[in-house]
Amino acid sequence: xxxxxxxxxxxxxxxxxxxDPRTLALLFVIPPVLMTILKYVFSGEPRTFDSLAPMLxxxxxxVMMFLITSIATLRERRSGTLDRLMTMPVSKLDFILxxxxxxxxxxxxxxxxxxxxxxxxLDVSVLGGTIATVIGAVLSALLGTAxxxxxxxxxxxxxxxxxxxxxxxxxxxxxxGLFVARTQMARPLQWLADVLPLTYSVDAMKQVTTHxxxxxxxxxxxIVVVGFTLVALMLGxxxxxxxxxA
Amino acid sequence: xxxAIVIKxxxxxxxxxxxxxxxxxxxxxxxxxxxxxxxxxxxxxxxxRAIVGRLQIPAGAIVIFDQLAGSPELRxxxxxxxxxxxxxxxxxxxxxxxxxxxxxxxxxxxxxxxVARVLETVDMSDKTNSLINDLSGGQKQRVSLAIALIGSPxxxxxxxxxxxxxxxxxxxxxxxxxxxxSQGTTLVISSHSMDEAQRCDDLVLIRDGKVxxxxxPKELLERTQTKSVEQSFLKLVGGTK
Numbered sequence: 001x002x003x004x005x006x007x008x009x010x011x012x013x014x015x016x017x018x019x020d021p022r023t024l025a026l027l028f029v030i031p032p033v034l035m036t037i038l039k040y041v042f043s044g045e046p047r048t049f050d051s052l053a054p055m056l057x058x059x060x061x062x063v064m065m066f067l068i069t070s071i072a073t074l075r076e077r078r079s080g081t082l083d084r085l086m087t088m089p090v091s092k093l094d095f096i097l098x099x100x101x102x103x104x105x106x107x108x109x110x111x112x113x114x115x116x117x118x119x120x121x122l123d124v125s126v127l128g129g130t131i132a133t134v135i136g137a138v139l140s141a142l143l144g145t146a147x148x149x150x151x152x153x154x155x156x157x158x159x160x161x162x163x164x165x166x167x168x169x170x171x172x173x174x175x176x177g178l179f180v181a182r183t184q185m186a187r188p189l190q191w192l193a194d195v196l197p198l199t200y201s202v203d204a205m206k207q208v209t210t211h212x213x214x215x216x217x218x219x220x221x222x223i224v225v226v227g228f229t230l231v232a233l234m235l236g237x238x239x240x241x242x243x244x245x246a
Numbered sequence: 247x248x249x250a251i252v253i254k255x256x257x258x259x260x261x262x263x264x265x266x267x268x269x270x271x272x273x274x275x276x277x278x279x280x281x282x283x284x285x286x287x288x289x290x291x292x293x294x295r296a297i298v299g300r301l302q303i304p305a306g307a308i309v310i311f312d313q314l315a316g317s318p319e320l321r322x323x324x325x326x327x328x329x330x331x332x333x334x335x336x337x338x339x340x341x342x343x344x345x346x347x348x349x350x351x352x353x354x355x356x357x358x359x360x361v362a363r364v365l366e367t368v369d370m371s372d373k374t375n376s377l378i379n380d381l382s383g384g385q386k387q388r389v390s391l392a393i394a395l396i397g398s399p400x401x402x403x404x405x406x407x408x409x410x411x412x413x414x415x416x417x418x419x420x421x422x423x424x425x426x427x428s429q430g431t432t433l434v435i436s437s438h439s440m441d442e443a444q445r446c447d448d449l450v451l452i453r454d455g456k457v458x459x460x461x462x463p464k465e466l467l468e469r470t471q472t473k474s475v476e477q478s479f480l481k482l483v484g485g486t487k
Contacts, residue, residue: 089351
């Protein structure tokens with residue numbers, strides 16, 4: 001593995017994004033806009049919005065990064081560039097970590113913009129502070145990146161890659177505790193929620209919202225999110241084969 | 247004659263059903279342009295992918311410069327131009343080349359010098375800052391070839407490198423291939439164009455996964471008593487029926 005090749009890969013991914021201003025606009029504008037719309041959806045129930053908004057900050061980055069990464073990696077697999085790279089003195093980790101690094105930088109910017117809009121313009125109160133909020137959002141984005149890298153191996157077209165969103169992300173959205181407290185869900189769904197990563201991402205944001213100090217549960221939730229991310233990256237690395245089966 | 251690639255009893259069945267290569271055994275000489283020539287579906291790309299180590303070899307063996315195909319030691323000495331363009335369409339020509347140069351292990355200053363050199367070679371210096379998406383098909387093809395020229399490869403494996411190029415540029419590239427070979431680089435070039443076959447030093451004619459002839463173009467024409475590789479191919483195919 002070579003850090004220089006990892007940096008070269010992340011630089012290349014960022015340059016690709018730079019040449020695509022529409023995607024950049026979607027990445028940085030959509031989450032704050034959705035957050036703003038939600039505020040007015042709940043204009044009669046400001047407390048509901050105050051509790052939902054931080055949780056959504058744990059969800060938006062993951063969903064968007066999942067989509068972008070899965071399609072970008074799929075293109076790489078299908079266009080022959082990965083084929084060429086795998087015949088070069090490049091380790092699979094250089095490639096995977098290059099993507100993760102590039103998208104984590106994008107995630108920092110996205111999370112910072114969305115947090116700023118949420119905390120300053122929409123007046124959402126978060127006891128844990130801005131930094132803890134941004135950390136949660138960035139880790140959530142990294143999780144989305146890692147899941148996108150992994151699932152891209154199972155898609156043969158961009159159409160299929162998009163279909164993975166309802167298959168992989170929507171179930172997590174339904175049971176993560178965003179709509180109904182998990183304790184009120186049927187027991188099997190609680191068990192399901194316990195093994196899905198978005199649950200912990202959303203729980204971490206709940207901790208940030210309701211605690212001014214850094215709690216044990218907050219640490220545990222973030223460790224679980226990081227753990228899922230590392231496992232997904234590892235699995236993603238396995239799906240990139242130096243030699244394909246005949 | 248020094249040998250770059252030894253292929254012994256190579257058989258590949260794709261997807262457990264299609265026999266893409268059947269017991270192929272050939273030796274490819276050092277410092278020559280070896281053309282792998284055959285119609286579409288003959289098994290050329292499968293053979294090329296096996297040589298560059300992208301395909302697991304279920305039966306037989308490929309040894310390149312005394313290393314098994316796919317060995318990490320070969321990754322710095324073998325370059326590969328895939329049949330697809332294998333470039334990033336949303337980057338400029340220069341950004342593509344610098345990235346692949348960096349991934350081949352070059353430093354930033356070295357990669358910049360490499361970009362100028364390889365673009366000059368494929369006659370694309372005036373398109374350095376153009377987006378790949380804005381180039382014609384032939385120009386994209388030349389960028390893809392330029393990437394394969396990065397570094398100082400001992401073996402270049404090029405899958406249909408002249409498809410879609412105009413005759414003038416094709417002529418120029420074949421002269422480049424001959425020049426590289428004269429400098430000691432071994433080139434394996436697949437093509438379905440029989441016209442181009444005569445420009446190779448060494449020919450491997452392939453059909454339905456089988457090697458039907460392996461010799462120099464001159465020997466092939468003498469042996470088949472024909473005037474072109476296409477006629478030789480047709481005669482050989484008729485003979486194998």
